[in-house]
Amino acid sequence: MNTKFHVFSSSTTASHIFSRSRDFVFEPVVASMMENGVNLPTLDRPKFQLPLKPHHLLTDSEQRSREFLSANHTIYLKYLTSVTLDMVMNTYMAKLQHVSADLFPKDGSGWVTIDYHELMRKTIFETSVLTFFGTRLHEIWPDMWEDWKLFNDATFAGVRSNVSWYSRPKARAARERMLQAFDEWVDTEIEEWPETQSIWNDKWGIKMNWEREILGRKFEFTHRGRACLQASFLFVIVTNSAPMATWFTICIFKSPGGVARYREEIASSVKCTDGIGQDEFPLDVLKLKQSQYIQGVWKESLRTGSASAAARVVTKEAEIDGFIVKPGSVLLLPVQLLHFDHDVFPQPQQTDPNRWITNDAKDEEKYRQIQKQNSHLRSFGGGIGLCSGRFVAEQEIINVVSTVLFLFDLEFVKPIEGLDLNPQSIGIMNPKRNPTVRLRRRKLKV
């Protein structure tokens, strides 16, 4: 059989594919994002491509090139998944305080009607830029929010091919302005990381991108290639988290009794009532994250809001589920097939955080059911491609939305039942039409 694309939909097959990272490789997916998404210069492309010869026949420079991907991935893991994650998230929360003080309706403004999706996208975007890239990017690229939206909205097809850019000249121009801004951002001296600054400074943001910049130079990337490396990180941190903040809020409102229940969890996590713009974040973020109910809403949001399809390329002929797959073929795992499987998620269209919750440790049947559901939840992919930003995403979204509900009464202007999602997306879907909400400051008890 000469099939080029194979679609699989069982969780066991997904685990089988993800666990064989040499036979079913992730590298071409990243290479495609770098080439088509951010137009990586031709000279730098071999660093993302698989060699066409066995490992022992690689020249020294080819071998060194191959090491880049693994070194870059190690930096991601170091900052985004290990003990350093807490420091990254503390920085994120401090930046969120400032961004929300700027973007959210002010005290004493009564009921304010706003485009909620725009507010969430901008909050996540601004906070992420400030956290991960410091203050310089804003100065270099004053129109970054408008350019970013044009760029991001064109990428749902853009990482698979570059055609999207030719049919959207405005998006192509916005991408070029973004890359020029990063050209300037990387065009700076790299000094030692100051001992007085633990993990963040104005110039680099989180130390992670300072380390990635050193890596890019060590592996002799072109100047534009280094700009592309940084821009691609901006892309992965924002593209899915921004729509997820909107969808997570909608899922709270869609869950039976969800708003009251969620507010109870917030009430038990209040540390201080100073509100936003102050030094201390008012909510206990660990407590929020550990709440079973909030976890239930988070997983339901991922389950119902994802439209991604993990992709892997076959390097060695293999048999999967009785089909022979040939080298060069693409394996696709569309997550909606897993997330809406009736046998695993009864009434899959319903938003029900309780399907993830058990209050009885001895209820083995429910426990097994939850385990089965977990193995079907694949919004973050798996194996070597597994999203290293998944913990950041979880914490930032819970914290941003909890802050909104802590500070404001919130009403959707139109019924949320009519709020369809747009499946044209790389991962998490945007709403088809942006929801309008009314917000009013709550009186915080002192």
Ligand code: HEM
């Ligand atoms: C709800 C939000 C997010 C979703 C649904 C999501 C989903 C994904 C998916 C599906 C992949 C490819 C996985 C595969 O094919 O196996 C991926 C890769 C990646 N994501 Fe995310 N992501 C999110 C947020 C983030 C954030 C906030 C960051 C960074 C702080 C991030 C960093 C990355 C990186 C660096 C990769 C490349 C693989 C790696 O080296 O880790 N993502 N993400």
